[in-house]
Amino acid sequence: MERLSIQVQTAYAELLEQLVGIDAQRAIGHSSGTVVLKTLKGQEYYYYQHALPGRIVQNYVGRRSPALDRVVERFKGGRKLVTSERQRTTRLCALLRSGGAMTIDRPSTRVLEALADAAVFRLGGLLVGTHAFIALGNLLGLRWAGAGVRTEDIDIAGERTLAIAVPPLTANVPKVLESLEMGFFPVPGLSPHQPSTSFKVRGRALRVDLLTPQTGSRRSPVPITRFHTAAQPLPYLDYLIDEPQQAALVAGSGILVNVPSPARFALHKLLVSRTRAATQQAKSGKDLDQAARLIEVLAEDRPGDLALAWETLAKRMSLSKAAHAGLEAMKTRHPEAHAALQDDLAQ
Numbered sequence: 001m002e003r004l005s006i007q008v009q010t011a012y013a014e015l016l017e018q019l020v021g022i023d024a025q026r027a028i029g030h031s032s033g034t035v036v037l038k039t040l041k042g043q044e045y046y047y048y049q050h051a052l053p054g055r056i057v058q059n060y061v062g063r064r065s066p067a068l069d070r071v072v073e074r075f076k077g078g079r080k081l082v083t084s085e086r087q088r089t090t091r092l093c094a095l096l097r098s099g100g101a102m103t104i105d106r107p108s109t110r111v112l113e114a115l116a117d118a119a120v121f122r123l124g125g126l127l128v129g130t131h132a133f134i135a136l137g138n139l140l141g142l143r144w145a146g147a148g149v150r151t152e153d154i155d156i157a158g159e160r161t162l163a164i165a166v167p168p169l170t171a172n173v174p175k176v177l178e179s180l181e182m183g184f185f186p187v188p189g190l191s192p193h194q195p196s197t198s199f200k201v202r203g204r205a206l207r208v209d210l211l212t213p214q215t216g217s218r219r220s221p222v223p224i225t226r227f228h229t230a231a232q233p234l235p236y237l238d239y240l241i242d243e244p245q246q247a248a249l250v251a252g253s254g255i256l257v258n259v260p261s262p263a264r265f266a267l268h269k270l271l272v273s274r275t276r277a278a279t280q281q282a283k284s285g286k287d288l289d290q291a292a293r294l295i296e297v298l299a300e301d302r303p304g305d306l307a308l309a310w311e312t313l314a315k316r317m318s319l320s321k322a323a324h325a326g327l328e329a330m331k332t333r334h335p336e337a338h339a340a341l342q343d344d345l346a347q
Contacts, residue, residue: 001293002143008099009141010127014137015092016248023122035072037064060125060169062122065246068194100143100252102134107182107206109251111154114180121258123226124162125171126241128211129155132259135247135288140262140297150167152205157241158231160212162223165312172228177208184208189221195230197221219339226320235275236319238313240268262302263309266294270326271319288330292293293339299340306344 025253033050037088037323044064052056062068097103108131130151132249137144177184177199186196200207221230242258249255269291273284298305331338
């Protein structure tokens with residue numbers, strides 16, 4: 001891996017802030033009203049409140065963040081809500097590409113732009129898998145070198161139901177994919193009675209997988225009503241998506257997405273590397289490689305993040321056992337990353 005220049009890191013931070021502003025503008029609109037802050041289950045969320053005949057309406061804007069705080073302050077101050085034109089974010093993406101920031105391929109860009117425009121990420125969807133790994137690299141000011149950073153699998157994770165109150169919005173994922181006219185079709189489930197949780201392009205490896213945390217022993221697909229489709233339950237996914245954060249994909253004019261925290265992403269890779277079938281050993285190695293890269297940079301740049309993520313992990317005994325198995329595998333495959341993690345945990 002290599003460090004991105006401070007100029008590229010600054011441009012990325014500007015891109016992310018402007019995408020947050022554009023998304024907030026879309027949520028708030030230009031009508032009169034006010035922004036209110038609500039605390040739900042220990043987390044703070046912004047809502048846009050305005051009056052309609054006979055009732056007060058609150059529209060969900062987003063989870064509180066420093067970037068969104070600045071947008072709201074401008075709005076509350078009575079000034080025009082400032083957001084960049086798409087031309088500005090397009091120029092920023094071009095600057096980032098020329099400066100070495102990681103990008104995604106054009107087909108994935110089309111799909112993720114459409115899903116973002118349909119409010120999939122505003123409705124709690126999280127980008128996971130290799131596309132999230134790419135986003136986290138740019139977020140941390142890094143460019144991942146070597147293989148394992150290209151994929152045509154787009155993995156979207158989400159809870160079965162949202163824990164926060166949002167307006168009755170939905171994102172019809174099957175219709176969004178169909179509208180792209182790229183040849184997406186629902187992949188049949190293992191049983192003809194089970195709904196599809198994946199959509200694939202005919203004749204290509206490009207596919208979109210919907211995932212959700214597994215509860216109990218249920219492994220069959222569960223409906224995600226707000227996405228008009230079903231998702232495949234996976235163990236350990238609740239740990240991965242419990243602390244989402246916003247990130248920008250460097251593609252087109254930029255795409256605002258939700259991704260897991262870097263530390264949880266790294267430790268989750270340790271978990272899943274030990275749970276894959278024997279026929280997926282290549283993916284197990286890729287899991288360990290991604291975990292090692294993140295662990296090395298986090299131990300150096302953000303000491304303590306891994307310890308906090310491990311502490312949460314250790315409270316879940318079944319997860320902790322799988323993580324220790326992953327640690328043993330990393331000790332052999334990536335001894336330097338293993339040592340860096342042990343040093344961080346010991347502090």
